[in-house]
Amino acid sequence: MVENLEIYLQATGLITPLAARQARVLSRSVKDAARADDARAVFLCVLAALEKGVPRAEKEYLLAPLSKTSIDGWLDILEKEQEQLSAFSDQCATVVTNAATRIGKILDALFMDPAYFTPLSGPVPATALESWPLLAVDKNSGLAGFSRYYKAVNDLENKLGTLLRKEPDEVDDKKVVSAFASIFGPDTILPGNKFHYRQVAAAALALRTKILIVSGGPGTGKTSVVTQLLRALVRVFPDLQPDRIALCAPTGRANAHLGEIVDREIANLEKRAADTGRFAHPRDSGLKNLQRKTVHGLLGIRPDGSANYDNNNPLPYQVIVVDEASMVDVTLFSALIGAAAPDCRIILVGDMHQLPSVEAGAVLGDLTERFRELDGYPTVIKETAGWIKKIMVEVPVEEMGDGDAMALCADEIKKAGPLADHTVILTKKYRSSARGGEDEIARLSAFVNKGESENALKLLTGCTNETVKLDDGTGGNTIKKWLETHGVADSDLLKTLREIDLNAAESQKALDAAFAMLGRSRILTLVHEGPRGRAAINRQAGKSLRNKLDIAGGKGFFYGQPVIMTVNHHALDLYNGDTGIVVQEKNNGQKAVFRRGNRYLSFAIDRLAGLEPAFAMTVHKAQGSEFDEVLLVLPEYETPLLFRQIIYTGITRAKNKVVILGSPAMLRRAIETMDARPGGVALQ
Numbered sequence: 001m002v003e004n005l006e007i008y009l010q011a012t013g014l015i016t017p018l019a020a021r022q023a024r025v026l027s028r029s030v031k032d033a034a035r036a037d038d039a040r041a042v043f044l045c046v047l048a049a050l051e052k053g054v055p056r057a058e059k060e061y062l063l064a065p066l067s068k069t070s071i072d073g074w075l076d077i078l079e080k081e082q083e084q085l086s087a088f089s090d091q092c093a094t095v096v097t098n099a100a101t102r103i104g105k106i107l108d109a110l111f112m113d114p115a116y117f118t119p120l121s122g123p124v125p126a127t128a129l130e131s132w133p134l135l136a137v138d139k140n141s142g143l144a145g146f147s148r149y150y151k152a153v154n155d156l157e158n159k160l161g162t163l164l165r166k167e168p169d170e171v172d173d174k175k176v177v178s179a180f181a182s183i184f185g186p187d188t189i190l191p192g193n194k195f196h197y198r199q200v201a202a203a204a205l206a207l208r209t210k211i212l213i214v215s216g217g218p219g220t221g222k223t224s225v226v227t228q229l230l231r232a233l234v235r236v237f238p239d240l241q242p243d244r245i246a247l248c249a250p251t252g253r254a255n256a257h258l259g260e261i262v263d264r265e266i267a268n269l270e271k272r273a274a275d276t277g278r279f280a281h282p283r284d285s286g287l288k289n290l291q292r293k294t295v296h297g298l299l300g301i302r303p304d305g306s307a308n309y310d311n312n313n314p315l316p317y318q319v320i321v322v323d324e325a326s327m328v329d330v331t332l333f334s335a336l337i338g339a340a341a342p343d344c345r346i347i348l349v350g351d352m353h354q355l356p357s358v359e360a361g362a363v364l365g366d367l368t369e370r371f372r373e374l375d376g377y378p379t380v381i382k383e384t385a386g387w388i389k390k391i392m393v394e395v396p397v398e399e400m401g402d403g404d405a406m407a408l409c410a411d412e413i414k415k416a417g418p419l420a421d422h423t424v425i426l427t428k429k430y431r432s433s434a435r436g437g438e439d440e441i442a443r444l445s446a447f448v449n450k451g452e453s454e455n456a457l458k459l460l461t462g463c464t465n466e467t468v469k470l471d472d473g474t475g476g477n478t479i480k481k482w483l484e485t486h487g488v489a490d491s492d493l494l495k496t497l498r499e500i501d502l503n504a505a506e507s508q509k510a511l512d513a514a515f516a517m518l519g520r521s522r523i524l525t526l527v528h529e530g531p532r533g534r535a536a537i538n539r540q541a542g543k544s545l546r547n548k549l550d551i552a553g554g555k556g557f558f559y560g561q562p563v564i565m566t567v568n569h570h571a572l573d574l575y576n577g578d579t580g581i582v583v584q585e586k587n588n589g590q591k592a593v594f595r596r597g598n599r600y601l602s603f604a605i606d607r608l609a610g611l612e613p614a615f616a617m618t619v620h621k622a623q624g625s626e627f628d629e630v631l632l633v634l635p636e637y638e639t640p641l642l643f644r645q646i647i648y649t650g651i652t653r654a655k656n657k658v659v660i661l662g663s664p665a666m667l668r669r670a671i672e673t674m675d676a677r678p679g680g681v682a683l684q
Contacts, residue, residue, distance in 0.1 A: 004095040019047040039117040055360040056145030056679035066100035152334035164418040168208040179235040181394035189265045197402040202424040203229040215352040216426030234283040242286035249323040252575030254624040258323040259292040314341040325350035330361025366681040376405045377425040440467040453671040486521035491548035494560030497583040521629040523616040541615035559584040567610030619650045630654035634662025643675040
């Protein structure tokens with residue numbers, strides 16, 4: 001039974017070969033040898049749940065992959081992958097289906113007696129002084145999970161609960177009114193434009209709470225809000241030192257993006273002040289001293305998983321801003337919140353509808369889930385809404401009436417729970433279609449979020465200006481045509497990267513132009529393998545571009561090729577997800593060049609393990625990026641990755657145009673499927 005279970009879970013990709021070996025090795029340590037196979041089966045089910053990002057799970061979730069419906073669905077998929085089907089026969093499927101009843105009884109025994117697989121399993125500790133077993137089991141809640149993840153969720157719930165129960169900070173209303181009148185008035189970072197009411201409200205709430213969530217889709221001005229709320233904080237609280245404010249993100253690219261925007265907006269303020277013969281406010285200028293790190297770098301996480309900063313050695317920051325918070329997994333989130341000083345303000349910025357982290361947990365989604373079904377996204381109680389309106393009395397804003405829409409009614413307060421007064425969801429989109437008229441990408445993303453597949457398909461097939469379009473692939477090689485007109489359109493420009501002198505001033509212009517061209521469009525995929533996977537498309541693109549650049553043969557990297565890091569190189573300030581371009585440096589061989597603000601970092605190709613071509617990227621890797629035009633490629637057959645959040649994330653990477661390559665049936669299934677990650681953070 002257990003051998004067939006392992007074959008099935010590996011053939012379907014529900015576990016990795018490493019996970020299968022881990023289950024096999026762990027089961028040998030069970031004290032009662034007669035239960036070793038039972039333990040191995042349970043570990044395989046828990047590892048399959050963990051592979052889907054679930055940190056702790058109920059019995060029903062652990063057994064779900066073993067249902068006849070699930071197995072029949074996988075058989076249908078694997079028929080299209082004959083090399084996989086040979087390892088997973090109908091006979092094996094029957095054995096696994098029958099095994100579900102037996103494994104269910106084993107799980108019943110485990111939940112009745114958490115120490116059933118002693119010394120590997122045991123109850124969730126009642127106090128912080130007790131040690132955690134490898135497999136933690138809570139017989140009351142009916143949840144089981146590996147201790148690293150279970151403990152991270154528990155610790156996070158406790159820490160967040162403490163922060164959310166704190167009384168609002170006392171502030172001088174007159175000082176706030178004066179500061180807001182300045183930073184949203186004459187000294188605004190948006191001269192000639194008004195901020196939306198909710199954007200100003202986010203800055204107001206940041207003054208009163210130790211933890212704030214600012215969520216919104218692309219084009220809602222989240223990054224501008226960060227600059228403004230930081231300006232508000234340093235103006236209102238004189239003891240707050242800019243060099244004790246940290247900007248962090250889960251990837252180096254995302255962190256650099258936020259830091260660059262803050263720098264640019266402060267530089268613009270200083271220039272405008274100088275143009276009128278005065279100095280910018282010194283507290284604003286001080287924001288150039290912000291600390292910018294990845295979350296890993298901020299915590300000082302070592303290769304063995306330990307960290308420089310934790311609950312016993314808190315971080316030295318007064319404010320921590322976490323950008324792209326949806327991408328932070330539960331263990332990293334727990335470590336960050338646990339390492340924050342008691343008086344530190346934590347501001348989480350991200351898109352609640354976007355893909356969760358690749359690792360276990362969906363923390364931002366867990367926290368904001370309660371607001372999804374509330375019409376208009378109200379998030380503050382009436383008293384707080386009244387205070388916000390009072391301190392905004394001298395601020396010119398868009399949609400002043402939205403202040404009432406933010407207020408929770410009695411029933412909604414219960415749903416909001418402890419997150420009331422700690423969340424602002426931005427609803428006003430400032431990104432408009434480059435082709436004029438209504439932003440079809442925003443409309444499409446809204447339909448996808450609501451699971452309205454028919455409305456989405458109607459928009460995709462009926463959009464006259466083709467800003468959004470569904471291509472079912474019957475009209476020819478869509479990917480080839482896209483590469484010819486987008487990805488490899490200007491080979492003459494890329495030829496400037498051959499024999500380039502990176503120390504010469506003119507190299508900056510060549511790199512600027514090349515990065516601009518390659519950033520204008522991107523192919524995004526859901527999967528790595530298969531004819532519509534990332535690897536195959538990159539091979540196709542590489543062959544085409546080699547021909548255009550007159551490069552004979554070869555399978556390695558070549559100048560003009562976009563690349564992406566798939567591992568972290570902390571010592572080089574390069575991180576998983578960073579994108580760059582290959583150049584042929586004069587007299588110095590091939591280099592990979594990455595942009596950091598207005599400057600470039602270059603590294604010899606042979607120094608960079610984990611460097612891959614990036615004509616096509618997975619949607620997961622594209623989070624935090626924006627392109628003018630996107631081709632979103634769906635696989636030719638069903639996979640577990642066909643769900644709503646991945647479609648939303650893919651289409652919202654596009655600013656001006658998105659084409660979805662795939663069948664209407666496949667897209668409909670994806671939009672109607674919500675990727676659920678039970679067992680996450682639950683605040684009462």
